[in-house]
Amino acid sequence: MTIHPRFEPITGRYLTLQIGGRANRIYIEEAGQGQPVICFHTAGADNRQWRHILNDGELTANYRFIAPDLPWHGKSLPPDGFEEEEYLLTTETYVETVLKLVEALGLDTPIYAGCSMGGRIALQLALNHPAPFKGFIAIEASDFQPAWYDIDWFHRPDAHGGEMGAALVSANIAPQSPAPDRWSTQWMFMQSGPGVFRGDLNFYTRDDSLVGQLGGIDTSQTPVHIMVGDYDMTCTPEDAERTAATIPGATLAVMKGIGHFPMSENPATFRPHFIEALAKMG
Template sequence: MGLIDELRNRLAVAIAAPEVQSFARGLDLEIQFGIDEAAVAIACRNNQPVVSIPSNAPDIALSGPATAWLKVLAPCPPPTYHSFSSIQLRNTSFTVSGDALVIAQARAFLEAVFANLTAPAAHAVEVDLTRLEGRYHRVHSAGGQIAEIYSEATGTGRPVLCLHTAGADTRQFHGVMCDPELGRDWRLIGFDMPHHGRSMPPIGWDGSIYQLDQPTYLDWCASFIEQAIGEPVVVMGCSMGAGIAMALAAERPDLVKAVIALEAPVRPRGRRNEYLTHAGVNGGWHSAAYVRGLMSPSSPSEDRRRAAWIYSQGAPGIYDGDLAFYSDEFDGEQIAKLIDGHKIPVHLLIGHYDFSATVSDAYALAEWIEGAVVTEMPELGHFPMTENPPKMLDYLRPVFQALRSLPL
């Protein structure tokens, strides 16, 4: 069997997956997949995808050499061969063409197709959510705003503040927060930023466009620590949460005992695009697909799907508005050079499948923070605590063990 025949068969299996069928709704287009001079297509008509003979005018075309496609079709594709978005945005072996709006409209479908080209990964491990206690806190920011902020906590011991990623909420950390072993020595606390998850916009919000900036983000985090927790914390954040964790260590060291930065970037420019908030694109589907491409193919399929689901529930414009901070403003070099590594230990954990914050980013940050420790996670992506909690815990346990010696 030739490689194009193998791809045709894989595509036929992929488009039969329930989630792929779901994301085909409303699409009316042809997507062509090329291997050297050969090609195969998927046609989406009347809400039904079918493998078809390629035409001369596909709406979207993705082509690459056989050597590259062999990596895509491997049992566990390597980084930048593992998802549609990684191929489109980071893989120079492939060419992707088509109208940008059409690609945005089809992104959820394409990510689901690529996720189903290989055999499903391991089954997800159930998490005991009954360990969590949730409540609201009326938090007054230093900038004069008031928000009813929802938080969850579990465990006993010294406080660890878990900060979610752009466009998401504290549910991302459930698999880590509910671990009984961590809960014996640490009280794990997470809160949904205003406009996110179960936290409504601040009181008096006038419906204007949401755009997060570093001073506002730092203010909400510091105010929550002071008013809801009442003592310095270990800050564990992911992505933009890792960025603001480092900013807290730099600008409010009185509130920080240590930093655990998951997927921390240096300058992650280019993550924003005009279709994140666009009248012609389903925002829930697009945001979920845009982050799905950042996850590892070896993480359990159900956990990856749930990680994307959190993004599909974000309010319109919130993910885009968070990226104003994360992608447009944040400068990891500037922040890292202000952190006193002698007083505040910093651990940088980085997944190989993350192309937003990279392994090289982690080592660059460590060069600017004295004593910072980098831990590579070859089998994880941008959302390690959500896409594969048991594997994330394998990497976190030694970190928390090292932090047990922190002074009270």
């Protein structure tokens, strides 16, 4: 097959934000026009997980998708002084990052979409900071997941944390997802900075503050739609169902034949489910 060179419609820019009192240079990709949708990647990866949605001409005709790399991830640098600190992401830092991005970009009632730890933060925002948002798409999301692995495996001087992390998260990828998409999904983990996956998992596997609290979400004001792949072993369908059952008015979609990274591991299977999710945001 002959490939004709062409630019994708995605554009990338850098924005420096004050987060936790420090300057953070953040890389942001976007495409489309209309209703803004701010999209967050999983632990240990970056905004390339969203590239298929940002390249979807039918969707970008009506939606403006904005996909940042969190600080320390992808093309966003860690803040000055990182070389002597231990990266440990917290719920508070993640929430502050999202809220400051929405404000700095001047987004008018964006839809929030996030996967895995980004899905957990969707629930935090829906509970504690719903006002700036139109609704929440919480992908592979639950109230809490304890670790079924030792997070310290992924940051050691005697082994490559990225390669080990990729080999571990492959457990969460459906075997029928296309090989190029499975491997490009794992590549992001292989590339992630030393200790970043471990630092992301710090809050994801330890902060259980949402347990028992999600009944306080008002889905009549901001809808919450939870999506989960049946091959996800980290956030299982049972975990997502348990979580959705505690949120009055929340909706749930179990996606067959897909795992923990649906946007990038199998874009064609994910697409109709994501269109359904966008429609539920009103």
